[in-house]
Amino acid sequence: MAQAQHTGSPLVIVLATAKEYKAALSPLGAPAAPEPGRNVFWRRGGRDHVVCVTGVGPVAAAASLCLVLGRLGASASGVVNLGLAGSFDFAAAPLGGIVAATAEAFPEYGLRAKAGVDTQGLGFPQLTLAGAPVFDHMVLAPDADAAAMGLRLPDGCALGAAVTVAGVSGEPDRAAILSRKYKAATESMEGFAVAMAASLAGVPFLELRAISNKVGSRPPEDWDLSGALAALGRAADRLLS
Incomplete structure (x- = not known):
């Protein structure tokens, strides 16, 4: 599929999967979801959008979005990351709830030892x-x-x-470590990478996530994918109206 062509100062919308795209944007009249790593042009309500389905995970997200931002640069009006996430605490972020990220953390970076990851143990940052x-x-x-x-x-x-x-955290112990260290509400696989790419491009960034599960828990009662996808669609409708 050919990459999207664009004009003006489009809003870049980033989703990891076609399933999230279809839930969030298809009901609003967006074109057919592109393949992972590709993007489509969408004009709605007098505004231009470039919508990118990145694929799953921080590497795919960064690579896919940087291709788009490399063409747009600072002419983009901003980047919005829509998707699903796990919740560390259903009291604060219940199933089907929507959370806007106030910070992003990437706990994989640093010097790994038995005691955990020392994020400054290498002596240099990822970026400035x-x-x-x-x-x-x-x-x-x-x-x-x-x-x-x-x-x-x-x-x-x-x-x-x-x-x-x-x-993703598959055990409660791992979830507890991350929750305690970062005081986090949600866990996902793309947000930090997308936020960093937007910052590098010098454009505003917003991340909205619908809660689909409890982090570190596998029992079905702690999961509601269909409900989260429906909530993501409602949130996208309100955000982009």
Whole structure:
């Protein structure tokens, strides 16, 4: 499939999978979902969008989005990351709830030892952004960045820190470690990478996630994928209206 052509200052929308794309954007009239690593042009309500299905995980997300931002550069009006996430605490982020990320952390980076990962153990950051070193943590401003893109957070949207992992937490012990270290509300596999790419491009960034499961838990009662996808669709409708 050919990459999208674009004009003006489009809003870049990033989703990891075609399933999330179909739930969030197809009901709004978006074109057929592109293959992973590809993007499509979409004009809606007088505004241009470039929508990217990145594939799953931080490497795929960074690579796919950087292809788009490399063409658009600072002409993009901003980047919105939509998708599903796990919740560390259903009291704060219940199944089907929507959370806007106030920070992103990448706990995979650093010097790994039996005691865990020392994120500054290598002695140098991943990148320096706006004059500040980035090791494993980025502070985000969802309200301000949404406003800068001409968007408004959906009613009832919670705010919370997010963790991005290369492999999802499959055990409660791992979930507890991440929750305690980063005071996180959600876990996903793309947010940090997408936030870093947007920061490198110098454009606003917003991450919205619908809660599909409890982090580190496998029993079916702690999962509701269909409900989360429906919630993601409602949130996208409100965000982009």
